[in-house]
Amino acid sequence: MDLIRFYVRKLFTVLKNEVIVLPSRVVVVVFFLFLLLLPVFTNNQYTLRIFTLTCIFAILAASWDLLSGFTGQINFGHALFFGVGAYAAAMSNLHVHLPPWASIPLGGLVAVLAGLIIGIPCLRLRGTYLALTTLAFPIILMGFVFAFPDLTGGELGISGIERIARSRVTNYYIVAGLMFGLCTIMWKITDSNTGIIFHAIREDELAVRASGVNTTRYKLLAFCLSGFFAGIAGGLYAHFMRIAGPSTLEVSMSFLVVIWAVFGGVATIYGPVGAVFILFPLLEFLRFWQEYRTLMFACVLIVILLYMPDxxxxxxxxxxxxxxxxxxxxxxxxxxxxxxxxxxxx
Amino acid sequence: MKKPLVSIIVIVIVIVGVALIYYATRPPEVVPTIKIGVIGPMQYVQGIGHWNGATMAADEINAAGGIQVGEKKMNIELVQADSNEFINITDATNAMERLITNDKVDFIVGGFRTEAVLPMQDIAMENKKIFIGVGAAHNELCLRVAKDYDTYKYFFRGSPFNSSFLGRTSFIHLGTVAAIMKMTLNIPKIKVAIAAEKAMWTEPMIEAAEGVIPKMGMELVGVWRPSPIATDVTAELSAIQRSGAHIIFTVFSSSVGIPFARQAGELKISAVQVGINVEAQKDGFSQATQEMGNYVATLNTYCRSVEYNELTKPFVDGYVERFGETPTYTADTYTAIKYALAPTIEKAGTLDADALVAILENASYMVPSGKVEYLKDAEGNHLHELRWGPGYLTSLGVQWQDGELKSFWPNKWKAVPEAPEVTYKGIVPYKIPPWVVDAYKQ
Missing domain, CATH: 2.30.30 (SH3 type barrels.)
Incomplete structure (x- = not known):
């Protein structure tokens, strides 16, 4: 009993001295409580679907930020990791009958491999050249998807994949929990010594190399880490949507991630996550004005980026x-x- | 004595006032309606067709007093959902979930891109909602019904018939045109060039054509693959001209269909075009090709001058009058609502999906484009797939003739030698372009 009392008192102390003192921390706590209690207030399947997908895309956006925001390796083909994760999870579930708890991490690992495959040839490139090269990779993979339709399902993709869980509420809690966990890990990585080196590579790679740091290894690590988290997001998406198709590799998917990250603020992790939580439901909310939905969305983006360039x-x-x-x-x-x-x- | 009188008058005024206010502001009497969700890419011609067809059906049914559901009459209320499926599959599934969960529709019609329709189908089936697919032709949608009937039995194909039948019809058109060319121009062996846009969906068509064309007694001279969005195809056309092809078998669904037809007309390529050219199905094709698309032939569902049966003319004329254009196959949401859902609901006397499925899957009914019956697979499992063939759905072979879309097929068509001939009212003979006649008569 004393132990419980001790921890309760400790919790209050932390809340009082570490959380309430800073509005940003209060916002994070409120956000956490909102996600935790959402199914208590609404059982609406549509709302839960939107927030489940929002959580999946939040992982994806944060993973782009880890690579491009922190390390400065601008990736315009982030859909590659997402698509690889989705296809790997779908194929392992459908053909090898791996359950979602195994196929989703496997999707992440295959995406790590994709990160290595891209990272190695791209290490010599910087800036615009790197961005354009990365843009080509999902297109190459899409060609592979169409070239082997028996394996990949061709233009239809792979459908009939097992659900993460039967109930929508369970699906939501699993995905929301993973989103919190993975985003916290990404945030911790950026706050660690490795994160500081990532930062430094972005600011002045030559100086970092002159300090004796093997920047090649760290850039590869950034590609792999980012690929892993994006691959997990892809696996979750495939199991939630019950399909992994060429749309996961489309250029529009890659650019959507960049839009989310830039809107929320790069090199923050919390920025892209917050941006997805605003922009994805906003696009759904704008359905009441279908004809101008995309236009309104674009206007919101332009206004925000005009007045808040960071x-x-x-x-x-x-x-x-x-x-x-x-x-x-x-x-x-x-x-x-x-x-x-x-x-x-x- | 005056005070009570005043009080009574005031009380009466207040009561009358309150009654009037209540009467004026009372909630309107709730009329029960049957909610039908219409889902499609609403910013594109396909989605507009979905919506136009559905509104026409709903208006006609409501004007006639609604649908008899057991003891009561119910009107149709349409709910539009923009799936945005050409751009974003996630958007399409969200739109479907919203239709079912928030708008609480009873039935759904529409869908176009197969990759989007598959997860949309999953959502509708999970919620046990009847979903009539109008737009996607892939066989997989109906194969799922046979594979897992209990889950997918609520899905029915509305239009068009599946891609295998679409391919088969195109080859019949090719054979018909080849026979006319052979007879008219005394060509001993017809040479065929395949021009298919560089897109995934054309691959099985090309593969099938490469196998079928030699079997049909024709010579395949080559396959050309322009980009779906190409604006200049003179290189391909010159190569086809050099190959000596008499017929170009087109497989186009994108904008390349316009420059291909226009430039072939400008260059007076001595080969006729037949096959699939979605752009040539549209009313604006002649204008878009600067009238150079004359004599281009394609597969189509509706043509203003052709009547499959007595239902065709009222539908096509009514559609043209209301929307100013010939209906395309996505406007068959009209058929799905008016001839599939409405009579089935009236027959069942309920909106219960299971009861309706049991009736609809065994139904046989006339629609403006023929007669609908649903197929079963070889093991006798329900597919909810449309039956193709004489007496059922066949579609049309249409050709641009002097700036107008005319239909040349089926014209005394026999599916098998012992079958009766099929010719629809308004069918005209196929015309060979005069420059092709000149080229081969020499």
Missing amino acids: GLFPWLRDKIETECPRCKIRNIATRTVCRVCSASLE
């Missing part, structure tokens, strides 16, 4: 929080002195 979430965060010039700790914008070192924030 993305929506870094802009919002800068409005509600300030960074202490001395200790670099973030404080709520209304404070005049830092909550840690008492330095003046004005």
Whole structure:
């Protein structure tokens, strides 16, 4: 009993001293509670479907940010990892009868392999050249899909895949839980020493190499990690939609990921995740105005990027929080002195 | 004495006022309706066809008093859903889920791109909603019914008939035109060039054509694969001209059908075009090809001057009058609602999907494009696949003649030697382009 009381008291202390002091952390807690309690307030299958797909695409967008936002390896063909993950999960489920809990991680691992295959020839390229080369890979894979229709289902794709779970609520909780877990892992990676090297490679690769770091290895690692998370998203998508088709490899899918990440703010992880949670349901909400749905969506994007070029979430965060010039700790914008070192924030 | 009188008058006024306000603002009497979801790419010609056909059917049924469901009459209420399926498959499935869960439709008609229709079909089946597919031709949609009847029995094919039958019909058109060419121009052996757009769906057609053409006693001189969005195909046309082909068997569903026909007309290529050219099915084809598309032939479902039966003319004329264009096969949502769903509901006296499936899968009924019956597979399992052939659905072979779309097939067509001849009202003879006649008469 004392132990429980201790942990409850610790929880309150953490909440009081670490969470409530910063609006961004409060938002994360509220967001977590919202996702956790959503099925309690609505049992609507359509709503749960939208949020399940939102969670899947959030993993995908965050995985792009890990590679392109943090490491600066601009990838315009991220649909490759997603498609590879989807096809690998679908094929292993349909042909080898692996259950979803095995086929989805397998999809992630096959996508890691795809990351290696792309990463190795692309290591010599930078900037626009890298972006254009990566753009070609999903198109190449699509050619492979059409060339071996007996294996890949051709233009129809592979259908009749097993569901993740029979109930929509269970599906939702599994996907939402995985989204939280995987995004936290990605965020932790970017906050680790490896993440710092990723950052450094983006800012000045030559300087990093001059410091004795094997940048090739780290760039390959970024490709593989990003591929793994995107592959997991692909596997989840295939099992949720019960189809893995050429549409998972389409150029539009690659660009959608870039749009989400840029809208939310690159090199943040939370930015692309938040962007998907705004843009994907927004596109559904705009169904009431079908003829102008895409136009309205484009207008929202343009307005946001015009006034918030670094993305929506870094802009919002800068409005509600300030960074202490001395200790670099973030404080709520209304404070005049830092909550840690008492330095003046004005 | 005056005070009570005033009070009574005030009370009466208040009561009358409240009654009037209540009467004026009372919720309207809820009229029970049958909700039908119409799903398709609504920003494209295919989706517009879906919606136009469905609205025409709903308006006609409602004007006639609605559908008799047991004791009561119910009107049809249509719900439009833009699947956006050409661009985004996820969008298409969301639209389907929304139709069923939020709009609470009773039935669904539409769908076009097979890759999108497959997951849409899954959602409809999970919710036990009857889904009549109008647009996607792939066999897999109906094979699923036979493979897992209990799950997929709520799916029926509405239009067109499946891709195998579409291919077979195109080869019959090819054979018909070849026979006319052979007879008229005394050509001992007809040479055929295949021109198919570089798209996945054309692969089985090409493969089949390569096998079938020699068996039909013709010589295959080559296969040309222009891009689906090519704007200049003079290189392919010149090569076809050099190959000595008498017939070009076209397999086009994209915009390449327009430049191909226009440039063939401009270059006066001495080969006739027959096969599938979706652009040539549209009313604006003649204008789009600057009238150079004359004599191009293609497979089609409707033609203004042709009557399959007594239902064709009222439908086609009514559609043309209302929407200013000839209906395409996606407008067969009209058929799905008016001739499949409505009579089945009236017969069953219920909206219960299982009861309706039991009636519809065994039904045989006339539609504006022929007669509908649903096929079973070799083991006797229900496929919910449309029967093709004489007396049932055949489609048409149409040709542009002097700026008008005319139908030349079926003209005294016999599916097998012992079968009766089939000719629809309004069929005209096939015309060989004069420059082709000149080229081979020399």
